[in-house]
Amino acid sequence: MTCCTLAMEHMLNTHSKAELDSILKVSITDLHNIFESRAQKFDEFFTELLKTSKRDFHQMFLQTYGLLYEQNSYLFVEMFAELEAYYAKGGIDLSASLDRFFRKLYQKMFQVLNTQYTFDEKYLHCISDHMEALKPFGDVPKKLTIEVKRSFVATRTFVRALFEGRDIVKKLMEILPTNDCGDEFMRMTYCAHCKGLTNLKPCLGYCLNVFKSCLFKQSQVNKEWSNYVDALLLLITRLETSFNIESVVDPIDIKISEAIMNFQEN
Known part of the structure; x- marks a missing residue:
């Protein structure tokens, strides 16, 4: 059943479909842009945090340990390189990585404090x-490994999840309204115009039913999207408290220096 002349209905149909496309595009584009900007900002923040920590570490250790640090700085460069690589691409066992670091540091410290002796590789491995x-470094390796692993895993998961959310929203943008949807939207929006009732708005129930039909495909991800958002919110809470990467990365120079002092005192 038409609400206007065929010519008028055709014109209104074309106009209303363009209007509906615009409404959906603007709404979804705004959401896409939010995810895009947040993901990039957090990614830049965490990347810069690592760079700053590495720079501060170098300055602090150079000032504290001088030539001894310069001669063995490659150990710490490798440690930061693995942390950066994990954040960028994943695929690294952080526990194993830090275990290797502290083993190498132990071997090197043992040699430095016993320069009157020469040790072969077999002895150093032993x-x-x-x-x-x-426990030559006390509890520092164990505590630091736990803190680094949980904060880096949570941080990387959070940033990757934001980018995934962006990609999902982008795919939703590609779902176009059906012809039936456009027809229903036209009837709801413009039928009253043909009777001169240009200020008459559709009732809420009718409007909801039309959009429920129009957004049926998008609504199929409602449950999964809600679970995704809930998981993000939980992760944010963790990142603000026990999994806070700043509280781990910022003082990493002090913690490793503490490990070295523990070794010297034993």
């Missing part, structure tokens, strides 16, 4: 194999 029992 002493590092007993690190867990001897």
